[in-house]
Amino acid sequence: MHSLAVSRLPISSLQAGDQEAGPLATRPFGLDLLTVLPEDSWSEPVVTVHPVSQLSQIGDQICIESPEFRSSGSLLTDTSARPGGQEDEDG
Amino acid sequence: MTWTPEPRVLVLTRARDETADYVLRELNRRGVPFMRTDVADFPLRTALSAELRPEGSWRGALTGASRALALEGLRAVWWRKPTPFGFPSSMSGPERAFAESQARRAVGGILGSSPEVLWVNRPEAIADCTKPRQLSAAAAAGLTVPETLITNRPGDVAEFAERCGGRVVTKSLGSIRYSGEGKNGRLYTSQVPPHRWNDPRISLTAHLFQREITDKAYEIRVAAVDGRLFPVVIRAPEGPGRLDWRRDIDNLNYTSTTLPTAVEEGIHTLLHSLGLVFATLDIIVDTQNVHYLVDVNANGQWGWIDQTHEPIIHALADLLEKGTR
Ligand SMILES: Nc1ncnc2c1ncn2[C@@H]1O[C@H](COP(=O)(O)OP(=O)(O)O)[C@@H](O)[C@H]1O
Numbered sequence: 001m002h003s004l005a006v007s008r009l010p011i012s013s014l015q016a017g018d019q020e021a022g023p024l025a026t027r028p029f030g031l032d033l034l035t036v037l038p039e040d041s042w043s044e045p046v047v048t049v050h051p052v053s054q055l056s057q058i059g060d061q062i063c064i065e066s067p068e069f070r071s072s073g074s075l076l077t078d079t080s081a082r083p084g085g086q087e088d089e090d091g
Numbered sequence: 092m093t094w095t096p097e098p099r100v101l102v103l104t105r106a107r108d109e110t111a112d113y114v115l116r117e118l119n120r121r122g123v124p125f126m127r128t129d130v131a132d133f134p135l136r137t138a139l140s141a142e143l144r145p146e147g148s149w150r151g152a153l154t155g156a157s158r159a160l161a162l163e164g165l166r167a168v169w170w171r172k173p174t175p176f177g178f179p180s181s182m183s184g185p186e187r188a189f190a191e192s193q194a195r196r197a198v199g200g201i202l203g204s205s206p207e208v209l210w211v212n213r214p215e216a217i218a219d220c221t222k223p224r225q226l227s228a229a230a231a232a233g234l235t236v237p238e239t240l241i242t243n244r245p246g247d248v249a250e251f252a253e254r255c256g257g258r259v260v261t262k263s264l265g266s267i268r269y270s271g272e273g274k275n276g277r278l279y280t281s282q283v284p285p286h287r288w289n290d291p292r293i294s295l296t297a298h299l300f301q302r303e304i305t306d307k308a309y310e311i312r313v314a315a316v317d318g319r320l321f322p323v324v325i326r327a328p329e330g331p332g333r334l335d336w337r338r339d340i341d342n343l344n345y346t347s348t349t350l351p352t353a354v355e356e357g358i359h360t361l362l363h364s365l366g367l368v369f370a371t372l373d374i375i376v377d378t379q380n381v382h383y384l385v386d387v388n389a390n391g392q393w394g395w396i397d398q399t400h401e402p403i404i405h406a407l408a409d410l411l412e413k414g415t416r
């Protein structure tokens with residue numbers, strides 16, 4: 001078995017870019033598809049991993065066991081809907 | 092430190108990952124020991140130490156805040172959604188680049204070198220599952236793929252679009268996430284009207300154009316786990332979700348379904364050629380019942396669809412529990 005192609009590890013950064021846009025003349029056509037998500041004042045909660053169950057928790061609430069963190073879209077679009085959020089849809 | 096007996100499964104993901112959590116809860120129920128850590132935990136919260144054995148294997152341990160894993164016991168790695176290595180913020184750019192280069196080679200090289208380990212999926216298989224490659228592999232596997240043009244020559248778009256009856260869409264070749272200018276956005280599939288076909292800004296990078304499936308009956312999202320398929324019909328109400336259902340995520344209707352045998356066989360061949368044991372695939376079905384394969388997500392989401400939620404949890408837990416043996 002071959003070893004992993006280490007330069008190609010798909011690790012996604014969660015940083016939201018705030019660099020200014022370049023001039024329109026050199027803005028790639030594909031970015032015209034952009035739908036800007038509504039600004040959301042809701043700040044990203046601090047999420048940790050529960051030491052025993054190893055599940056995601058916010059405060060002392062296990063995320064998947066608390067209804068307020070579960071919404072239908074949240075597992076697809078998840079926290080990405082919020083600035084500084086995390087989820088990438090797919091891929 | 093909570094010491095669990097010899098974890099056999101390593102789960103690499105960020106702290107918040109509800110999709111992974113469902114499967115980890117199932118592994119807990121089954122008493123399958125695993126270790127969860129993020130790539131970002133290395134080196135400050137997770138330590139790796141491994142020594143080369145004379146016969147060629149790496150012996151050592153990955154030690155986290157609450158669990159540790161002996162490399163020789165490792166049988167499965169679930170590569171979910173890890174985030175980048177976490178170095179002290181006082182490192183300079185070049186210092187960080189050096190540290191990152193060392194870490195990638197060590198972590199990737201050591202974990203990746205054991206033939207005893209099943210990867211869900213191998214990270215390079217995820218990275219290589221680009222749209223050009225997956226569409227080519229899909230067509231070669233006998234699946235129907237809409238006509239597709241990838242180009243930075245604006246002049247080629249009009250001719251292609253005319254062959255497609257004047258109806259083409261464009262979509263991102265990579266992630267649909269875009270954040271810049273201080274805003275977060277999404278690059279949804281969009282129609283390209285005739286007055287844009289010659290846009291000079293098409294030349295600024297590669298762009299993907301595809302025949303629009305105009306007589307869409309419904310769409311199917313299929314999760315594939317170790318040769319088992321979990322297809323669900325997705326119907327979007329009239330409106331923007333008709334073109335790209337993610338635009339209307341809160342108003343979709345889901346129903347269980349089965350796939351035509353030829354499509355099932357095509358998917359198995361496709362995933363085999365892409366080297367994936369797990370994927371989610373997007374299929375458009377038109378009013379003539381033609382199934383168009385449009386997308387393979389090597390690390391796709393599935394947790395939000397109630398119809399297949401439980402069976403996929405069990406299939407993934409079965410796979411991770413089994414590992415290589
Ligand atoms: N050729 C097409 N015609 C009509 N709708 C499409 C076409 N291709 C994609 N879509 C819609 O856009 C969605 C996203 O496209 P997809 O090919 O899955 O790319 P990605 O998910 O990588 O953005 C699909 O799920 C489907 O709803």
Ligand SMILES: [Mg+2]
Pocket residue numbers: 090373386388
């Ligand atoms: Mg898709």
